[in-house]
Amino acid sequence: MSAVPAxxxxxxxHEWVRDNxxxxxxxxxxDHAQEALGDIVFVETPEAGTxxxxxxxxxxVESVKAASDIYAPLSGEVVEANPVLADxxxxxxxxxxxxxxxxxxxxxxxxxxxxxxxxxGYQAVxxxxx
Amino acid sequence: xxxxxxxxxxxxxxxxxxxPFGGWDMPLHYGSQLEEHxxxxxxxxxxxxxxxxxxxxxxxxxRDFLRTLIANDVAKLxxxxxxxxxxxxxxxxxxxxxxxxxxxxPNRYRIVVNAGxxxxxxxxxxxxxxxxxxxxxxxxxxxxxAIQGPQAVALTAPLLPADCREAAAALxxxxxxxxxRWFVGRTGYTGEDGFEVMLPAAEAPGLWQGLIAAxxxxxxxxxRDTLRLEAGMNLYGQDMDEGVGPLESGLGWTIGxxxxxxxxxGRAALTAVRDNPAHRVFVGLLLTGRGVLxxxxxxxVDGREVGEITSGGFAPSLERSIAxxxxxxxxxxxCAVDIRGKPVAARVVKTTFxxxxxAMLDC
Numbered sequence: 001m002s003a004v005p006a007x008x009x010x011x012x013x014h015e016w017v018r019d020n021x022x023x024x025x026x027x028x029x030x031d032h033a034q035e036a037l038g039d040i041v042f043v044e045t046p047e048a049g050t051x052x053x054x055x056x057x058x059x060x061v062e063s064v065k066a067a068s069d070i071y072a073p074l075s076g077e078v079v080e081a082n083p084v085l086a087d088x089x090x091x092x093x094x095x096x097x098x099x100x101x102x103x104x105x106x107x108x109x110x111x112x113x114x115x116x117x118x119x120x121g122y123q124a125v126x127x128x129x130x
Numbered sequence: 131x132x133x134x135x136x137x138x139x140x141x142x143x144x145x146x147x148x149x150p151f152g153g154w155d156m157p158l159h160y161g162s163q164l165e166e167h168x169x170x171x172x173x174x175x176x177x178x179x180x181x182x183x184x185x186x187x188x189x190x191x192x193r194d195f196l197r198t199l200i201a202n203d204v205a206k207l208x209x210x211x212x213x214x215x216x217x218x219x220x221x222x223x224x225x226x227x228x229x230x231x232x233x234x235x236p237n238r239y240r241i242v243v244n245a246g247x248x249x250x251x252x253x254x255x256x257x258x259x260x261x262x263x264x265x266x267x268x269x270x271x272x273x274x275x276a277i278q279g280p281q282a283v284a285l286t287a288p289l290l291p292a293d294c295r296e297a298a299a300a301l302x303x304x305x306x307x308x309x310x311r312w313f314v315g316r317t318g319y320t321g322e323d324g325f326e327v328m329l330p331a332a333e334a335p336g337l338w339q340g341l342i343a344a345x346x347x348x349x350x351x352x353x354r355d356t357l358r359l360e361a362g363m364n365l366y367g368q369d370m371d372e373g374v375g376p377l378e379s380g381l382g383w384t385i386g387x388x389x390x391x392x393x394x395x396g397r398a399a400l401t402a403v404r405d406n407p408a409h410r411v412f413v414g415l416l417l418t419g420r421g422v423l424x425x426x427x428x429x430x431v432d433g434r435e436v437g438e439i440t441s442g443g444f445a446p447s448l449e450r451s452i453a454x455x456x457x458x459x460x461x462x463x464x465c466a467v468d469i470r471g472k473p474v475a476a477r478v479v480k481t482t483f484x485x486x487x488x489a490m491l492d493c
Contacts, residue, residue: 039164041444062422064163
């Protein structure tokens, strides 16, 4: 059973979003997603300053199995990509909600976070896939 | 739901992630594909390969039949137990399947074909057998377990039946020991030492459990794929198929051109490809830029497309990405690969990347 922390928001495409309370969010992929992908061996992250639209592919996670697009959960500007992932992409497998974060965004609309799925809503998405 | 091997319950007990493959429900991994890969390179791993299909060919016409059916020449097999890797071609020189044929004695052979192609292969063989006095016996009663890695032989030998234990431990590579019920080949698909054991289905769980108890790592199809890619071994349906023959798939060494009068299926078409200097060649690629090579990515030289990757991925033993590619002849030592619209630099190398735990090239 994969973890779905209650204090995060989620997308249908298996990204998690942490509201940092300062107009920025941190984004990663869920425990369920990393488990489905298998061992992760490479992550292509977006550059700081890149403008992204909600639902736009902006990172790629490659596992031993396949390449998967990671979508921007909301519109905004990339603040930082996780520098740890260049040498230790497996951080996503080991700590999907912590060390394995992928990038942070300054939101175009800070209130848009409330439109994302909550933990119960995301759990329902996962259950529907099973 | 797909077909299940006699070891399906073992896979479930070990918590395997099960995926459909060639009509079968097979283990992809048991937790970490990377750990399984490393276990085979450094110690020993065990694979359920019962989806693969042994086929016994026997009868007074067996040798002559196989000399027309497959592109390598079974007349090379003179010592019982000796194995030969070959392709079975169609008239156009494409590959119906790749297979291993073991010589068991005069006019007695055992062939092992792929899972997803087994039905097609059997139909093809039956159709080609007209006029030969042969029996073709699909051995659905046998399971198959591969044990691979530097410790594989030592850890497996105590679990073999007395009638083939000593013979198996003494086997040279690409030979098999023929017991009364078990058949043990010193063969594999990983680039490491080891065995492939064919045995009655009911006895397979016992061997499997004995190997797990001896500390052998259960390994799924995921590790099998990265191991065979590093070892430079082709996968049917990806690296070659009915439309692409052995000369353009790095399998020229499996064609028995001599004697010149052996009329095997596909020979005329193959000869035409051989005599065409523009035929595509099969190369290895080592990615020097960042990313992961995958099947169907385009290979570029000076911005021009020269071919395509057939199999690619991350090579755990090299910690680099590698691939096989089919390209125009004479592309030189370097190229680029189109990864999501961006050209990424790669080196053109031989397809054998790792053998017996050692890298075969400088990375």
